[in-house]
Amino acid sequence: MRRLFILISLMIFLPILHAEIYKWTDSEGNVHFSDKPHPGAEKIDLPPVQTFSPPPTPPPAETMVNPEVAAKTPDYEIAISQPENDATIRNNQGSVSVALEIQPRLNPGDKVQIVFDGTPIGEPQTATVFQLSDINRGAHTLAAQIVGSDGKVISTSETITIYMHRPRVGMVPGTRRTP
Structure with a gap:
């Protein structure tokens, strides 16, 4: 059941993640962003999403003495x-x-x-x-x-x-x- 939920979620959100972003400025000087091309819009290349991976946790050492004790x-x-x-x-x-x-x-x-x-x-x-x-x-x-x-x-x-x-x-x- 859990795997099915993950698979359906990926299928729904995958197109959104790969959508192209367009930017244009209207006659009043307002900047707009959209996923659909607009006349006079330029395509924006976004940098990769910043992610964080924590450093690996060292395995517990059996011979370590509890510092509190x-x-x-x-x-x-x-x-x-x-x-x-x-x-x-x-x-x-x-x-x-x-x-x-x-x-x-x-x-x-x-x-x-x-x-x-x-x-x-x-x-x-x-x-x-x-x-x-x-x-x-x-x-x-x-x-x-x-x-x-x-x-x-x-x-x-x-x-x-x-x-x-x-x-x-x-x-x-x-x-x-x-x-």
């Missing part, structure tokens, strides 16, 4: 500023505050997560200060990582070691177990 992912520098590496922490409740320094600031959607003894703790968040509690006695490792909105780790800090000292039952007067 590349611009959103800066090279972060993340470090644990508190506690210091090899710090000894004495706290009866086993609590420790972890403070981070991040350069540049986090992009929207990027979050921070603490890694305690090799295991991510809690959900990633935008805060740069964390409070860990109920940490058992002994040596522990801490690291921080920046997680993108897609859940992938973008950057990780250096791992530090902390030493938690908590009193045990029997060390504090009045906490001895009775047999």
Whole structure:
């Protein structure tokens, strides 16, 4: 059906496209144009119709990185500023505050997560200060990582070691177990 419509349209408009144009001036000085010859008219040769052909579109490259995503992912520098590496922490409740320094600031959607003894703790968040509690006695490792909105780790800090000292039952007067 579509081809038939195009064919009929071409048959109707083709003679119009190849018509000759005539120009003449009447007794009052008015210029006239027509497709029919008039006494004293001259034939006009028109230049070809100006057309535009857009340049070919390059095929999409499969290996190209989306520039919007590349611009959103800066090279972060993340470090644990508190506690210091090899710090000894004495706290009866086993609590420790972890403070981070991040350069540049986090992009929207990027979050921070603490890694305690090799295991991510809690959900990633935008805060740069964390409070860990109920940490058992002994040596522990801490690291921080920046997680993108897609859940992938973008950057990780250096791992530090902390030493938690908590009193045990029997060390504090009045906490001895009775047999």
